[in-house]
Amino acid sequence: MAEPTALRIGTRASLLARTQTGWVADRIRGHGHPVTIETIRTSGDERGDVPVPRIGGDGVFVRELEAALLDGRIDVAVHSLKDLPTATTAGLQLASVPPRAIPFDVLVSRRYPSLEALPPGAIVGTSSVRRALQVRALRPDLDVRGIRGNIDSRLSRLDAGEYAALVLAGAGLVRLGLESRITEILRPPTFWPAVGQGALVVQARIDDVATRAAVAPLDDAATHAAVRTERAFLASLAGGCLAPIGGWARRNADGDLEFGGCVLEERDGIIRRIVAEGVAAPDQSPDLFGAAIAGQLRAAGADEMLAAARTAALRSTPSRDQPE
Numbered sequence: 001m002a003e004p005t006a007l008r009i010g011t012r013a014s015l016l017a018r019t020q021t022g023w024v025a026d027r028i029r030g031h032g033h034p035v036t037i038e039t040i041r042t043s044g045d046e047r048g049d050v051p052v053p054r055i056g057g058d059g060v061f062v063r064e065l066e067a068a069l070l071d072g073r074i075d076v077a078v079h080s081l082k083d084l085p086t087a088t089t090a091g092l093q094l095a096s097v098p099p100r101a102i103p104f105d106v107l108v109s110r111r112y113p114s115l116e117a118l119p120p121g122a123i124v125g126t127s128s129v130r131r132a133l134q135v136r137a138l139r140p141d142l143d144v145r146g147i148r149g150n151i152d153s154r155l156s157r158l159d160a161g162e163y164a165a166l167v168l169a170g171a172g173l174v175r176l177g178l179e180s181r182i183t184e185i186l187r188p189p190t191f192w193p194a195v196g197q198g199a200l201v202v203q204a205r206i207d208d209v210a211t212r213a214a215v216a217p218l219d220d221a222a223t224h225a226a227v228r229t230e231r232a233f234l235a236s237l238a239g240g241c242l243a244p245i246g247g248w249a250r251r252n253a254d255g256d257l258e259f260g261g262c263v264l265e266e267r268d269g270i271i272r273r274i275v276a277e278g279v280a281a282p283d284q285s286p287d288l289f290g291a292a293i294a295g296q297l298r299a300a301g302a303d304e305m306l307a308a309a310r311t312a313a314l315r316s317t318p319s320r321d322q323p324e
Helices: 015-030 063-070 129-138 152-159 170-175 209-217 221-236 286-299 302-316
Strands: 007-011 035-039 077-080 092-096 105-108 123-127 142-148 164-168 184-186 200-205 245-251 255-269 271-278
Touching: 007 063, 015 035, 015 077, 015 152, 015 170, 015 200, 015 209, 063 077, 063 092, 063 123, 063 200, 092 209, 105 152, 105 170, 123 152, 129 142, 129 245, 129 255, 129 271, 152 164, 152 302, 164 170, 200 209, 221 245, 221 255, 221 286, 245 286, 255 286, 255 302, 271 286, 286 302
Parallel strands: 007 035, 007 077, 123 142, 123 164
Antiparallel strands: 077 200, 092 200, 105 164, 105 184, 245 255, 255 271
């Protein structure tokens, strides 16, 4: 009997991406499917010293992987879900969403136990406008500065004394076995994570029925419903990964789908935040629920805030969230 053909899994080249892909590959193997891993360089990786909007904004960490899927060089791609644009690429499907890791941002510091404990004027590094605005809203006396690079390089700069603290996605640290570096977990409603943060997605071609069936057992229904809610929310606000938007969906103790989201804006030195939260109706789909929460924020002025944020981004070309 012939050996089954190995599934070719595409991944970015970073240590974190390869670690995440290895985790997925082990689970696919556990269901009886041999795999090989193909490393593909992306625009976001090749130009790590350039602010992402100058490279091309949304999708710079996934475009080359999606192209490899579409032309048949790989069978599946593994992404950090927050890197994916909300508009699904024609011909491709989010075939599986495994159980989510910690979805929150975290503070990492060698000397200070919390954001509150940082002294006035302390330098805090972050790769995201969303994170920067939330830090400054809580601590306007801090010096928040941009930082790019992989997790190791950013931690090295912290350890060298360039920064008093960093704000990072907690999932990346956990997946790399660096959870001991976490000083404080920053949670809603005080600090909102990026949409999709902490979740992975296995992407496949829609017409590749066999591959989709092979990765289907990795799907976690609760995580998939949560990220569908978050992505519908983001799409309804016409926001991408550059936008200062946060959101977090989850099943509560009763099994109901809860979601809260926020929009941030800075104008004339004043940071404004609006928040909407709710529980899905029993017959409400995750997509309609996410759109409904977005509607609450739009009624509160989100469209105007996001338009102002886009204008500010064009002027200053800020960075965005690095992959987890």
